[in-house]
Amino acid sequence: MDRNIIFSIEKISKFFPGVKALEQVSFDIRKGEVHAIVGENGAGKSTLMNILSGVYEPSSGALIYEEREVQLKSARFAQDIGIAMIHQELSLSPALSIAENIFVGRLPKRRSGLLNLKKMYEDTKAALKEVGLHDLEPSELIRNINASQQQLVEIAKALALHSKIMIMDEPTSSLTKGETEYLFNIIASLKSRGVTILYISHKLDEIMELSDTITVLRDGQHIITDKKEHMTTGKMISYMVGHQYRVEKIRETFIEDYSDKEVLLEVADLEAGNKVRGISLKLYKGEVLGITGLVGSGRSELLQAVYGVDKYNKGVIKIDGKECAINNPDDAIREGIALLPEGRKTQGLFLRLSIQDNATMLYLKNLRTKLRFLKMKQCQKITREYIDKLRIKTPSVEQLIENLSGGNQQKVILARCLMNEPKILLMDEPTQGIDIGAKEEIYHLIDQLVQSGMSVIMVSSEMQETISLCDRVLVMHGGKITGELVHADVTDEKILKCASGGE
Numbered sequence: 001m002d003r004n005i006i007f008s009i010e011k012i013s014k015f016f017p018g019v020k021a022l023e024q025v026s027f028d029i030r031k032g033e034v035h036a037i038v039g040e041n042g043a044g045k046s047t048l049m050n051i052l053s054g055v056y057e058p059s060s061g062a063l064i065y066e067e068r069e070v071q072l073k074s075a076r077f078a079q080d081i082g083i084a085m086i087h088q089e090l091s092l093s094p095a096l097s098i099a100e101n102i103f104v105g106r107l108p109k110r111r112s113g114l115l116n117l118k119k120m121y122e123d124t125k126a127a128l129k130e131v132g133l134h135d136l137e138p139s140e141l142i143r144n145i146n147a148s149q150q151q152l153v154e155i156a157k158a159l160a161l162h163s164k165i166m167i168m169d170e171p172t173s174s175l176t177k178g179e180t181e182y183l184f185n186i187i188a189s190l191k192s193r194g195v196t197i198l199y200i201s202h203k204l205d206e207i208m209e210l211s212d213t214i215t216v217l218r219d220g221q222h223i224i225t226d227k228k229e230h231m232t233t234g235k236m237i238s239y240m241v242g243h244q245y246r247v248e249k250i251r252e253t254f255i256e257d258y259s260d261k262e263v264l265l266e267v268a269d270l271e272a273g274n275k276v277r278g279i280s281l282k283l284y285k286g287e288v289l290g291i292t293g294l295v296g297s298g299r300s301e302l303l304q305a306v307y308g309v310d311k312y313n314k315g316v317i318k319i320d321g322k323e324c325a326i327n328n329p330d331d332a333i334r335e336g337i338a339l340l341p342e343g344r345k346t347q348g349l350f351l352r353l354s355i356q357d358n359a360t361m362l363y364l365k366n367l368r369t370k371l372r373f374l375k376m377k378q379c380q381k382i383t384r385e386y387i388d389k390l391r392i393k394t395p396s397v398e399q400l401i402e403n404l405s406g407g408n409q410q411k412v413i414l415a416r417c418l419m420n421e422p423k424i425l426l427m428d429e430p431t432q433g434i435d436i437g438a439k440e441e442i443y444h445l446i447d448q449l450v451q452s453g454m455s456v457i458m459v460s461s462e463m464q465e466t467i468s469l470c471d472r473v474l475v476m477h478g479g480k481i482t483g484e485l486v487h488a489d490v491t492d493e494k495i496l497k498c499a500s501g502g503e
Contacts, residue, residue: 003067006031006196007052007165012061014047016403018395020220021047024061027215027225029165032194034187036207036228039217040240040435041405042393045200048217049167052198053085054078076105082164086154086171092142099124099138102157127156132182146296148175155183159190166190167198170433172206184210202435204233216240241437250443254487255287255471263321264455265306265424270315272305277479279315283424288446288456290470292463293499298479299459300342303426306457307339308332319423333362336423340413340430342459344406348413351402355394356383358401358412363419386415391441407438414445425449427458431465443469463492475499 007029014022022044029035037045050056052063054072063070065081072078075085092101099120100107108116108123124138131152142150151171158166168187172180187197187210201207207214214231216223216239223239255261265283270276275298283289291299304310306317308326317324319335326332332339341347350358360367360379367375367382383397390411394404401409410430417425427446431439446456446469460466466473467490475483475498483498 004030006066008064009048009052010062010064012048012051012058012063014044014051014056015059018399019403022051022058022220025217025220025222026061027222029196029198030213031196032191033212034191034197034199034210036199036201036211036214037217038200038202038204038207038214038236038240039223040437041407042219043217043240043405043435044220045217046169047220049085049169049198049200052078052165053083053167055085079161079163082162083167084158084161084163084165085167085169086158087169092150092154092157094143095141097139097141098128098136098145098153101142101153102127102160123160124156127160128153130159131156131186132179148179148296151175152179152183155186159186163195165196165198167200169200170202171199172201172203173433180206202433202439204236204436207236208233218242237436240435250440250468251288251447255284256486256488258284261285261287264319265457266316266318266321267306268316268318270302270305270312270317272301272310272312275301275479276305276310276312279479279481281474281481283455283457284471285455286450286453287471288450288458288469290466290473291457291459291476292461292466292473292495293476293482297476297499299476300428301479302476303339303428303457303459306332307337307426309339333420333422336421337426338417338420338422338424339426340410340417340428342428342432344409344413344433349401349409351400353401354398355387355392355401355404355412356380356397359383359386359415360419362416382419383415386419390415390445405434405438407434407441410434410438410442414442423454425454425456427456429459429461431460431462439465463495466490466495467492 005028010026012022012025025048039045047056051058054075054077057073063072102124103120108119110116121138128136133149133152136145136149155171171183175183190197199210208228211228213225214228214236215225216236218240261284263282264285267279267281270279279302291302293299301310305312308328308331311327317326324335326335345351356379360383367378369375380397387394387397392408392411394408401412430442450456458470471487473485473490473495474481475495477499485494
């Protein structure tokens with residue numbers, strides 16, 4: 001066996017009830033390389049990484065780690081032999097401190113058996129320093145830090161394990177551009193120390209920048225493993241989708257003249273907490289209005305205030321020229337507003353419930369008899385209609401939502417939003433953590449919705465996505481709008497200047 005190979009995956013298969021997640025997957029991983037795993041949602045990437053990190057056991061096949069066959073029966077066992085995983089959905093406990101999260105299950109102890117708090121804090125400080133979080137105290141509770149800091153704490157947790165293999169599943173999904181660059185420096189440092197990185201990302205530019213080797217999965221099968229030099233972004237996408245990929249233009253026309261456009265939603269001097277500070281905006285009928293800015297600029301908080309999740313303490317919201325009192329999501333739904341939230345698994349889904357339960361939960365009032373019993377056949381019928389309409393890949397309406405890929409989970413939340421036929425759709429990072437095929441399907445859907453007369457407000461951190469889809473773009477900084485750009489004037493440079501507080 002080649003001594004440079006640290007991990008060999010040999011004919012690994014994994015089956016869940018009604019789902020074939022992996023079938024006869026085989027390839028090798030070399031020491032000290034950045035090995036990228038790419039594929040569409042549902043290709044089997046996360047399932048394979050969960051097997052390699054001890055979360056799942058394979059249905060069949062063998063894992064050869066450091067020249068011997070291993071059975072990874074738990075994540076703790078995998079960690080003990082040098083394999084750590086940074087999950088896409090953060091696994092931190094909000095009520096515990098940073099230090100407790102980093103050392104959970106392996107707290108340093110004195111000879112007496114008591115907790116060695118001093119050592120735990122010192123080691124936590126060292127781990128935080130490695131990821132650029134110099135100013136955070138080890139005693140700070142996780143719930144008191146923002147999403148990007150939590151992502152970096154998750155990375156610090158893996159670094160503190162001194163692992164030989166580090167699996168990173170969408171590690172930059174919550175990071176700003178500066179934090180992403182810092183992470184890339186950390187990866188380069190780990191690689192120089194001989195640590196192997198397994199890197200999953202839907203951002204193919206990251207894959208081309210970072211990786212040494214690229215493996216493509218499709219429909220649970222291994223398609224190709226090759227050196228980065230032999231790959232291009234176009235080749236990768238073609239392997240992922242199974243046919244020659246061509247870049248399609250999503251929207252053909254954009255609103256250029258607003259003089260005859262009708263205002264659907266108007267927000268005036270809105271304030272909510274300390275993240276939304278005197279925001280005023282207008283949304284026109286049939287418009288895609290983009291909202292962008294750096295993490296922490298108040299973008300998500302603005303949508304949550306308009307939807308009634310966060311109460312606003314000042315300001316006016318008008319729909320069709322009429323002032324509305326939106327104190328909670330029920331009020332927003334009655335006014336014809338729907339929200340697709342940023343946190344798919346934390347804010348949008350009930351993971352232990354079925355697709356049907358998740359899709360229909362805001363529409364149940366329309367599916368009851370006079371005696372308030374559910375019309376189960378109608379529940380199934382409307383769920384199937386949206387499964388077909390949104391091309392959700394599932395064997396059944398009864399499939400547990402947690403067993404779907406990220407892109408299909410996102411479509412179920414979208415189905416829930418659309419069932420009530422809203423006039424205004426608020427979308428917070430609608431394509432975060434989903435593959436290029438699912439992204440394009442959602443882009444086309446957005447175009448169809450606005451063509452039918454719906455209006456969309458879309459928060460996105462991806463500038464190309466914002467530029468390609470939006471009629472106008474509002475840029476936020478420090479809870480305020482610092483720039484407004486019409487489609488013809490939108491550029492990366494102008495967005496970045498406004499996002500950093502410039503004029």
